[in-house]
């Protein structure tokens with residue numbers, strides 16, 4: 540296995556007496572497609588929130604090892620700092636700027652890589668204007684990769700549902716991550732949109748050379764695209780392995796009792 544670009548050890552998050560995440564270890568290798576699954580309330584989104592700085596974990600370590608860059612500890616960093624270190628994410632519920640255009644939404648993602656400070660933005664000197672022009676070009680380029688270039692000037696709210704979800708991925712990609720964390724990217728998608736999403740995830744890994752960790756309830760999607768699957772239940776990691784290993788794990792079968800994981 541390549542070196543882990545995301546290395547989470549013993550991660551714990553307590554809310555009062557509830558351990559929503561309980562001593563979880565999870566590693567994602569460079570350019571790996573991995574999934575985090577588990578029944579409702581297992582702690583998956585809380586795990587993402589701890590890794591991306593929304594929550595400060597009550598225990599454990601989150602290490603980022605971006606290829607060719609210095610490793611760094613992410614615990615306790617604010618979400619914008621985590622993004623600057625190369626972790627980008629999408630959310631379970633769509634969080635776009637609905638009254639902004641498709642292009643503007645992606646430009647906001649690019650913002651974390653800007654150099655011009657507040658003064659530059661106020662006085663709009665030559666360097667700032669050049670940077671703005673570059674941001675527009677780069678954002679357009681990202682939209683092309685995601686297949687949304689025909690929609691650049693449309694308002695986000697007017698896009699079909701599947702395209703809005705893709706736009707969220709475009710915005711995350713614009714931050715130049717080494718790993719993308721996707722929280723239920725296929726939720727609410729029709730079968731064709733899910734198929735397109737699968738293709739997009741492969742393309743991102745191949746062309747952008749990034750790792751992808753997704754939370755997903757669609758088992759046929761998870762089992763067909765993941766190289767490694769982590770399973771949580773009641774805050775704990777109960778299994779991790781290849782899709783084939785996971786399907787055979789007695790602990791996983793028990794956690795999913797009555798549900799079809801053999802998709």
Ligand SMILES: Nc1ncnc2c1ncn2[C@@H]1O[C@H](COP(=O)(O)OP(=O)(O)OP(=O)(O)O)[C@@H](O)[C@H]1O
Nearest residue numbers: 554557559577578579580581582583584585586631
């Ligand atoms: N801010 C919070 N305060 C208190 N409890 C919380 C908070 N956030 C999450 N929890 C609790 O932590 C547990 C894990 O929730 P979480 O949303 O992480 O699960 P999940 O695996 O993502 O579920 P789903 O698949 O339904 O999205 C739940 O019992 C939830 O009620």
